[in-house]
Amino acid sequence: MKRNKKEHEIDLKSWLFKFRSKWYLFLAFTLVALAVGYVYVKKSPSVYSFKATLLLGDQQTGSKKAQELLEVLQVQSKGIKVEDEIGLLQSDEMVKQALQKLDFTVAYYKVTDHWLNNISDLVVEEQYESAPYTVKLDSGSYQLVDLPLVVRVLNDKQYELTAKGEHVARYNLGNQTVVESLPEVNFTKVLEFGKPYRDKYMNFTLERSDAGDMAPGKKYYFVINSLQSLVNQYKSSLQVAPIERESRMLWVTSKGSIPEKQINFLNTLMAEYVANDLEEKNRNGRKTLEFIDSQLATLSDSLNQSQQALSSFRSNKRISDVGMQSNLNFQKLSLLESEKARLKTDRSYFATILDQVQNGNGIAQSVSPSVAGIQNPILSTLFLELSQLNQEKAGIQVNATENNPKLVKLESEINSTRKAIEANLKNLIRSADISIADADERISKLESDIAQMPENERRLADLQSQSAFIDKKYEFLLEKRAEAAISLATNTTDKKIIDHASMAGNAPVNVKPKMIYMLALLIGLAIPAGLVILMSNVDNTIQGKDDLSSITNIPFLGVVAHGNKSDKLAVLHNPRSAIAESFRSLRINLQYLMGNQSFQVIGITSSISGEGKTFCSVNLSTELAMSGKRVALIESDMRKPTFSKYFNVADVYGLSSYLSQPELSLDEVIQHTEVENLDLISCGPIPESAVQLLEQPKMHALIEQLKERYDYVVIDTPPVGYVSEYFILMQHMDVKLYVVKHKYTERNLLNQINELYADKKMKNIYMVINDLNYNKTYEYGYKKKGSYYYA
Structure with a gap:
């Protein structure tokens, strides 16, 4: 059989002739494609792009005092992870908090007067503040959510409400939960403006507003959105990304058809994110103050009692001073008692932290040992590492499952760090016990020497030592409370909104008529061309x-x-x-x-x-x-x-x-x-x-x-x-x-x-x-x- 040398070459003129012979197919498909493109352009709402800018800080805490302490202790700062912050900002919980601050529960739509709507409700326009009516919901009643409720104006006082759908959720707006799922909803009722509508499914009042004219025959519809559907809707268009690689400046972008709603959402989301960050840091400071206040309350009564006992003894025994030797012994005893008190305070603090770490009540993530004045670099570093691992785990848990390899690895690192903290605290407690035992031994020796002093002098020295010990301990805690209060008062967030939300450009990003019509034209030409090529290749007869x-x-x-x-x-x-x-x-x-x-x-x-x-x-x-x-x-x-x-x-x-x-x-x-x-x-x-x-x-x-x-x-x-x-x-x-x-x-x-x-x-x-x-x-x-x- 002959094989033409050019059998694999494309004869353009031949194919053009074949296409021209089927011109009616090209005309028909092109007209249909352009018609579909026209309907698509008119049916699709214009979607615009919006952007804002957010800056992340270097540290997790905004307290300058805490940063100074970290520098003194030479604790290496790991800073924040941008990926974790992005995950937190895009999380369901953060989006939910922002939406709960906004009034987006009811979405309003208008069926326009376009001629395509004579066929079906194809051209629909969403309304925000321009809706000619408002729907007031009874938050204590159940509502049908995520279902278009069609409103057709009958006259100035009445309207027709139509609801039709399958698998519709009956929803409790109070606690944002689904009560039941209805297999089918289908009803049409004539209602009056301004009068409440109540049944076993819904409870709302539709009132006319001055935003627009509701002429008879006009058709509108509204949707009562569940919180989760709103979260899914806004989260799907939310994008967060650094401006450059390894940059702490973030672009926060979203897309939507109503500029006011998208701008309010982005600004509220960033405000909630910054507020949550500051609240978390303030919560850590308040826990420290609560711990010191509980210690001060105990020492206040002891201090009053010791001062009163010393004053009574001096008055009754008429003693004002002791000998030089007694003073020296009592000074030594007082120093030892002070040292012992400090050691006991340290041990009590370490024991308290160890108990809270072992009980898992979150203190390991919120209190650094340096806050209370016990400056241990190793312990501070371990607590900082544990806090970093917990925040990284929280960021991954947003979209990860329990079996995620990275999440499992983080859980292992967290357990290892927690065990290291427990071991370090136990060593510090043992060391404090040894030091207290040594102080007790030295105190016993001094007390034996003082016992040889006259009874009144010994008693006076004892009361003075006890009073001085309590006073120093009280002053120490007062100083630490002042430091903690200053730290809390000066605490600031390191997250900052640089640019508030605004529209990125004036043109829609989804519907571009010229591009749609060009694509429709190409499809209208491509389909018949493909059919001609297919028929030509399938045809096994001699063509010429x-x-x-x-x-x-x-x-x-x-x-x-x-x-x-x-x-x-x-x-x-x-x-x-x-x-x-x-x-x-x-x-x-x-x-x-x-x-x-x-x-x-x-x-x-x-x-x-x-x-x-x-x-x-x-x-x-x-x-x-x-x-x-x-x-x-x-x-x-x-x-x-x-x-x-x-x-x-x-x-x-x-x-x-x-x-x-x-x-x-x-x-x-x-x-x-x-x-x-x-x-x-x-x-x-x-x-x-x-x-x-x-x-x-x-x-x-x-x-x-x-x-x-x-x-x-x-x-x-x-x-x-x-x-x-x-x-x-x-x-x-x-x-x-x-x-x-x-x-x-x-x-x-x-x-x-x-x-x-x-x-x-x-x-x-x-x-x-x-x-x-x-x-x-x-x-x-x-x-x-x-x-x-x-x-």
């Missing part, structure tokens, strides 16, 4: 000369034009027709190709029945006869004779009779036709075995006799694809014409003839395309312009 030359090396002779096939003898009856001109061209081409070769016998065949081989045989014979040549036409297809459709012939005698009856002469089987110079030999009676008759030597003798009497002998042979008679007759032919029909003959039917030609078993064979419509092929499209040459 180039298609034929791509599948066979057999030379091409010419084409027979499409025309009125009811006129079987078109060459004779309409010599100026396109069909007559086609056979005239075939005759001339055949004579030119054969050149000086002597050819008289022309065999015409095809692959299968219905391709027009008999039509071509008859009309080519007629054309040869009309050119002045004597022509004999033989109908050799004894299985399916068709000459009777072309000529008024008698089938009493024919080819089968001549070959099977020796007594018949040639003149008895030759019949004259209405065409001058054209005689024919019909098939005759259908024999039992046409092959055996055609194999007889008498067939060869018949051809030789006809060659002597006529200039040309044309044999209409059976199709190659059905029977084998053609291969018997082929030996008598000087030239062979193989007919294929335009858009009828399948390509694979030429495999057999291609093999014969490739094996050089068949010579002087030419291809003819029959019934070619010039209007349906690019190769001969130019010929339709010459139609005025034909009658």
Whole structure:
């Protein structure tokens, strides 16, 4: 089979011709696509983009005092993680807090007066503060949420309310929970403006407002949104991202059709985020103050009692001073008591923190040991690391499951850090116990020395020591409380709103009419183009000369034009027709190709029945006869004779009779036709075995006799694809014409003839395309312009 070198190249002109022939498909699909695009543009609400800017600080705490303490202790600061803050800002809880501060529960919509709404409610416009009515909900009653409630104005006092939907939630607005799910809701009621509507499903009042005119016949609808649906709606359009890589400046963007609602949402969201951050830090400071206040309350009573006892003793015993030695001993004892008191305070503080850490009440995330004055760098660092891990865990938990690998890893790190804190606190408690025991031992020795002093002096020194000890401890706690109060008072958030929300540009970001129409136009052209390409690739029939030359090396002779096939003898009856001109061209081409070769016998065949081989045989014979040549036409297809459709012939005698009856002469089987110079030999009676008759030597003798009497002998042979008679007759032919029909003959039917030609078993064979419509092929499209040459 022939493989054209350019078979993989795209013939643009050919494809353009195919597309042009199906222009009505392109027109229809383009109009439909543009109509759909128009409806889409009108139906889709304009969505705008909004943006704001937020700055994150370096530390989790805004207290400068705490930062100074971290610097003194040389604790390494890890700072905040931008990813965690982004997760927190986009979390459901943060969006929910912002929406609870806004009045977005009821959404109002208006069905505009556009002509598309005569078909259906396609063009709908959302209203915010411009709605001509307001819906006042009873928050203590149940409501139907996320269901469009259609309002049609009847007159100045009445309106029609229609609700229709499936799987509708009955909702408790008070605690924001779904009470039940209704399988179906479908009702229409006539209500009055300003009067409450109550039933088992809903409780609201619809009142007219001065924002617009509610003319009779106007249609509106409103939706009571559940909090979760609002969260999902606004969270889906919320985007938070750093301005640059590793930057602490964040872009906070969203999209929506109502600018006022989106701007209010973004500003409220950022305000809630900053307020939550400050509240969290203030909560940590308040916990520290509460701890110190509880210690001061206990010491206040002890201080009053010790001072009163000392004053009473001095008054009763009339003692004002003691000796130098006693003073020295008592000073030492006082110092030891102070040191012991400090150690006990430290141990009590460590024990308190250890108990709270072990009980898991959150103190590990909120109190740093440095706040109370116990400056332990290792402990402070561990608490800071634990706080960082807990915040990172909170940021990941927003969108992660319990089995998230990163979350599991963080949980392990948190447990390890907590265990390290517990071990460090236990070591500090043991160290404090050892120091207290040592102080007790030294105090016992001093007390033994003092015991040798006079009883009054000893008693006085004891009261003075006790009073001094309590006083110093009280002053110490007062100092620490002042520091904690200053820290709380100066506490600030490190989150800052840089730019409040505003619209990013003036044009919508979703509906761009020019782009939509261009896309619709491309789709309207692409679909029919794809259909044409698909039909062309699926069609396995021969489409024209180039298609034929791509599948066979057999030379091409010419084409027979499409025309009125009811006129079987078109060459004779309409010599100026396109069909007559086609056979005239075939005759001339055949004579030119054969050149000086002597050819008289022309065999015409095809692959299968219905391709027009008999039509071509008859009309080519007629054309040869009309050119002045004597022509004999033989109908050799004894299985399916068709000459009777072309000529008024008698089938009493024919080819089968001549070959099977020796007594018949040639003149008895030759019949004259209405065409001058054209005689024919019909098939005759259908024999039992046409092959055996055609194999007889008498067939060869018949051809030789006809060659002597006529200039040309044309044999209409059976199709190659059905029977084998053609291969018997082929030996008598000087030239062979193989007919294929335009858009009828399948390509694979030429495999057999291609093999014969490739094996050089068949010579002087030419291809003819029959019934070619010039209007349906690019190769001969130019010929339709010459139609005025034909009658």
